[in-house]
Amino acid sequence: MGVAGCGKTSVGQGLATALGWVFIEGDAxxxxxxxAKMQAGQALTDEDRWGWLERLGQMLADQAPVVLSCSALKRAYRDRLRLACPALRFVFIDIDKALALQRVADRADRHFFSASLVDSQFTTLESPIGEPGVVTVPATLALSAQVERALDLLTPRNNQETRP
Structure with missing residues (x-):
């Protein structure tokens, strides 16, 4: 989970491959x-997102185990998904605004999300740090390192301390 451009899809696909689980691209x-609203540079409202979150929650419940890429920017959104799948855990991909904007601009030719919406993503984001079942991975790490870090934090081996 995280703002646009943080790498949700790439990290999610890497986690799904490593775990042998189904991958669901939330944006799809x-x-x-x-x-259409996002393509026009208009931020989604809570009302726009509720149906989407219901669809994703149903997919989580129906297809577990699964890795889902989803912005889940507000705690209420995460809680809605937790209702559908109580064992759900989140990997928060932490990124700064400048890097997110650069990444969103770089993919403009192949993704519907407008770079003009990056500010609204950061405004909407309610940090999940400190919530139960949430681990944080820096977006600045190489993709393989992000996946490895997420796996280590989500599945500590033999009760050993995980890497910082």
Missing amino acids: HHSPASI
């Missing part, structure tokens, strides 16, 4: 109206 399940 937005309504056509929400996609």
